[in-house]
Amino acid sequence: MDVLKGLVEPNDKRILMLVADGLGGLPDESGKTEMESARTPNLDELARVSSLGLVDPIGSGITPGSGPAHFALFGYDPVEHAVGRGVLEALGSGLRVTDRDLCVRANFCSLDASTGKVVDRRAGRIPTAKNLELVARIAAKVKCIEDVEVILRSGKEHRFVVVFRGPGLAQELSETDPQKDGKAPLAVRGLAPEAAKSERVVDEFLRSASALLKSEPVANYFLMRGFSMIPRIEPMAERYGLKAACVAVYPMYRGLAQLVGMDILETGETWESELGTVQKHMGEYDFFFVHLKELDKMGEDANFAGKVQYLEKLDVLVPRIKAMGFDVLIITGDHSTPAVLGTHSWHPNPFLLWSPYVRQEGASGFSERTCSRGQLGRMRATEVMPLVLANALKLRKFGA
Amino acid sequence: MDVLKGLVEPNDKRILMLVADGLGGLPDESGKTEMESARTPNLDELARVSSLGLVDPIGSGITPGSGPAHFALFGYDPVEHAVGRGVLEALGSGLRVTDRDLCVRANFCSLDASTGKVVDRRAGRIPTAKNLELVARIAAKVKCIEDVEVILRSGKEHRFVVVFRGPGLAQELSETDPQKDGKAPLAVRGLAPEAAKSERVVDEFLRSASALLKSEPVANYFLMRGFSMIPRIEPMAERYGLKAACVAVYPMYRGLAQLVGMDILETGETWESELGTVQKHMGEYDFFFVHLKELDKMGEDANFAGKVQYLEKLDVLVPRIKAMGFDVLIITGDHSTPAVLGTHSWHPNPFLLWSPYVRQEGASGFSERTCSRGQLGRMRATEVMPLVLANALKLRKFGA
Numbered sequence: 001m002d003v004l005k006g007l008v009e010p011n012d013k014r015i016l017m018l019v020a021d022g023l024g025g026l027p028d029e030s031g032k033t034e035m036e037s038a039r040t041p042n043l044d045e046l047a048r049v050s051s052l053g054l055v056d057p058i059g060s061g062i063t064p065g066s067g068p069a070h071f072a073l074f075g076y077d078p079v080e081h082a083v084g085r086g087v088l089e090a091l092g093s094g095l096r097v098t099d100r101d102l103c104v105r106a107n108f109c110s111l112d113a114s115t116g117k118v119v120d121r122r123a124g125r126i127p128t129a130k131n132l133e134l135v136a137r138i139a140a141k142v143k144c145i146e147d148v149e150v151i152l153r154s155g156k157e158h159r160f161v162v163v164f165r166g167p168g169l170a171q172e173l174s175e176t177d178p179q180k181d182g183k184a185p186l187a188v189r190g191l192a193p194e195a196a197k198s199e200r201v202v203d204e205f206l207r208s209a210s211a212l213l214k215s216e217p218v219a220n221y222f223l224m225r226g227f228s229m230i231p232r233i234e235p236m237a238e239r240y241g242l243k244a245a246c247v248a249v250y251p252m253y254r255g256l257a258q259l260v261g262m263d264i265l266e267t268g269e270t271w272e273s274e275l276g277t278v279q280k281h282m283g284e285y286d287f288f289f290v291h292l293k294e295l296d297k298m299g300e301d302a303n304f305a306g307k308v309q310y311l312e313k314l315d316v317l318v319p320r321i322k323a324m325g326f327d328v329l330i331i332t333g334d335h336s337t338p339a340v341l342g343t344h345s346w347h348p349n350p351f352l353l354w355s356p357y358v359r360q361e362g363a364s365g366f367s368e369r370t371c372s373r374g375q376l377g378r379m380r381a382t383e384v385m386p387l388v389l390a391n392a393l394k395l396r397k398f399g400a
Numbered sequence: 401m402d403v404l405k406g407l408v409e410p411n412d413k414r415i416l417m418l419v420a421d422g423l424g425g426l427p428d429e430s431g432k433t434e435m436e437s438a439r440t441p442n443l444d445e446l447a448r449v450s451s452l453g454l455v456d457p458i459g460s461g462i463t464p465g466s467g468p469a470h471f472a473l474f475g476y477d478p479v480e481h482a483v484g485r486g487v488l489e490a491l492g493s494g495l496r497v498t499d500r501d502l503c504v505r506a507n508f509c510s511l512d513a514s515t516g517k518v519v520d521r522r523a524g525r526i527p528t529a530k531n532l533e534l535v536a537r538i539a540a541k542v543k544c545i546e547d548v549e550v551i552l553r554s555g556k557e558h559r560f561v562v563v564f565r566g567p568g569l570a571q572e573l574s575e576t577d578p579q580k581d582g583k584a585p586l587a588v589r590g591l592a593p594e595a596a597k598s599e600r601v602v603d604e605f606l607r608s609a610s611a612l613l614k615s616e617p618v619a620n621y622f623l624m625r626g627f628s629m630i631p632r633i634e635p636m637a638e639r640y641g642l643k644a645a646c647v648a649v650y651p652m653y654r655g656l657a658q659l660v661g662m663d664i665l666e667t668g669e670t671w672e673s674e675l676g677t678v679q680k681h682m683g684e685y686d687f688f689f690v691h692l693k694e695l696d697k698m699g700e701d702a703n704f705a706g707k708v709q710y711l712e713k714l715d716v717l718v719p720r721i722k723a724m725g726f727d728v729l730i731i732t733g734d735h736s737t738p739a740v741l742g743t744h745s746w747h748p749n750p751f752l753l754w755s756p757y758v759r760q761e762g763a764s765g766f767s768e769r770t771c772s773r774g775q776l777g778r779m780r781a782t783e784v785m786p787l788v789l790a791n792a793l794k795l796r797k798f799g800a
Contacts, residue, residue: 003458003459003462003479004461004462007462357426357738357740357741357745357747358426359426359427359433359747359768359769359772360427360431362431362769373773374772375454375768375769375772376778377454377772377777377778378777378778379460383459383460383461384460385461386459386460386461386462387460387461387746388461389461390461390462390463390745390746391461395461395462395463395746396463397463397464397465397743397744398458398462398463398464398465398468398478399464399465399466399467399468399469399478399482399483399488400465400466400467400485400488400489
């Protein structure tokens with residue numbers, strides 16, 4: 001990767017990386033995957049004149065979460081640049097996370113007042129409306145501790161996220177969640193000398209916020225886990241010489257893109273709107289990351305037919321995408337989400353690369369199977385960005 | 401690689417590694433690459449009974465220069481064993497480089513005598529004849545500085561190379577080229593304690609050599625960059641137990657082979673002559689590296705048809721190569737040079753391996769496409785030598 005950096009030579013060529021979340025799948029009883037079942041003449045034609053391959057987000061057999069999957073695609077080692085759960089939750093809630101933020105995921109829970117033990121770690125999954133009420137109550141009273149701002153966001157049911165924003169914070173803190181009902185919540189402890197202030201601030205937050213819950217019949221306490229700050233990440237502008245923009249609807253993906261230094265563009269909720277946003281900003285950036293969420297949702301819902309429908313919807317957009325005139329075009333997933341599994345999976349991602357400088361496949365279509373026979377072979381996700389830069393002629397020769 | 405070394409077991413089996421420089425290509429408007437366009441019945445038949453694959457010289461998207469590309473193919477990590485520009489230029493000029501040589505690339509330039517600033521870093525690309533005259537003038541006067549011999553070679557136009565040969569030299573020197581017209585040349589500075597003598601010697605060379613150019617109307621000064629010495633490299637004899645020979649016409653490739661300890665055989669300029677040289681020395685070596693330059697030249701000249709012609713010429717030589725009776729035969733490139741790009745590229749190299757112990761492909765021909773579907777898959781260049789040694793039965797089992 002140090003090799004790469006010395007070779008970067010910016011030019012005006014433009015790259016579109018289209019990430020169809022959860023693209024790859026598995027065959028259902030018909031023997032065909034979602035991609036093989038969908039009627040996608042435009043994608044098939046594009047595959048014919050592109051190079052294909054399969055991309056492993058992390059490694060053999062490893063199912064990635066969205067954070068590492070995207071980081072790897074952006075060319076950052078997903079293990080080295082691990083993003084903690086607290087940060088991911090904060091990003092997912094739509095917060096902009098800065099390098100002074102200590103983030104943590106919290107759950108309302110039920111405590112037995114007499115024994116001090118947790119009787120339900122999820123407070124009976126209280127309604128989200130109740131969560132909103134409790135979080136508002138805390139936020140109204142606990143705004144600042146020492147010179148640290150306290151920011152709260154409700155999640156669904158019992159979940160919420162806390163961001164401590166201020167100088168001198170560190171993530172080396174023990175969790176307060178005992179992980180089992182019937183045990184007492186744990187105290188928060190600094191695990192490194194530099195976490196002393198964080199321990200003090202979080203401990204004070206725990207004390208004053210929980211005091212406001214004492215009279216609650218169910219959600220009378222809360223547990224915290226996944227203390228984390230954002231990893232130190234070299235922005236894409238420095239690493240690749242790219243002026244990069246993100247077009248994504250969901251906060252999590254916008255947040256991940258922001259962490260690697262992309263500009264986050266305002267966009268509407270439909271795929272058509274997302275493409276319109278790209279078109280509008282076409283002259284301002286040389287790298288667009290466009291995130292399309294719905295295939296993953298269908299996969300997570302075990303909705304094979306729904307995923308097929310969204311693939312056909314994607315196919316309809318291909319002529320418009322081609323007409324935009326990008327110099328390099330990538331269509332891939334961040335991870336697979338087979339409907340038959342109903343969840344993220346470890347299967348490598350179908351990967352399509354088009355540029356004027358590819359060894360065209362002459363492939364019969366765009367699917368897991370055609371990609372597995374593609375000329376790019378099986379790649380690690382972190383190998384994608386160098387290949388993309390090369391196809392945009394943005395890399396000098398290594399050595400003489 | 402440490403694993404490999406303990407397993408090497410020399411025998412009398414002989415290996416031919418034929419490197420067709422710039423072999424791999426890209427499709428032109430016909431949709432076929434140079435290899436797919438050429439009529440190569442002998443190569444196709446050989447591919448049928450061989451194993452095929454694609455080889456990455458450095459890594460995904462990285463376009464290699466000849467130095468790292470060959471080092472990788474010889475099994476030496478091309479980043480760890482980086483060869484500096486000065487050394488490569490010296491090798492390319494036909495000089496034998498020893499481990500006491502500090503090499504540097506130099507350019508004649510034009511200096512404004514009144515301001516002392518560079519007005520043309522290339523001295524208007526003076527004719528090569530003028531370069532020869534100036535270099536001869538310096539060489540006649542500046543032969544030795546302290547106990548260091550000074551060796552000069554003219555390149556084309558404004559380029560020349562200087563080799564300082566003597567004890568106690570080091571490569572940690574700053575360059576004198578300011579990289580831009582309108583700036584003064586820089587002084588040479590030692591960047592490490594062990595470079596003190598080098599700084600002194602080079603500084604004195606700069607002073608006395610430039611004094612001889614003062615009266616020149618155009619090329620009245622020169623700039624130096626890429627100070628380098630040869631990296632410490634374990635010879636192939638030690639690393640692989642091979643007695644290795646190089647048959648190459650161009651000095652650069654002979655020089656690279658010499659760096660890894662190959663014997664350099666005298667040969668004529670044609671491919672037929674190169675094969676004749678192999679035949680002549682057949683009994684003396686168990687590894688022959690044969691370098692064929694012309695495909696790369698055609699690629700660099702963006703001459704698609706010319707590259708196709710040379711591929712057909714290579715095909716004609718295949719029966720003769722087979723008849724030599726090598727135990728292991730490799731045909732590959734060091735890097736790709738697609739005519740449509742007119743330069744080295746990042747695309748992986750077609751790779752053919754024949755021995756009695758391969759899983760024969762039954763491939764329809766020898767091309768980037770058939771290689772991409774080959775049983776060897778996609779390999780790193782540094783994985784080639786172990787595979788070659790195995791096919792020559794020169795490696796013991798690892799572990800019991």
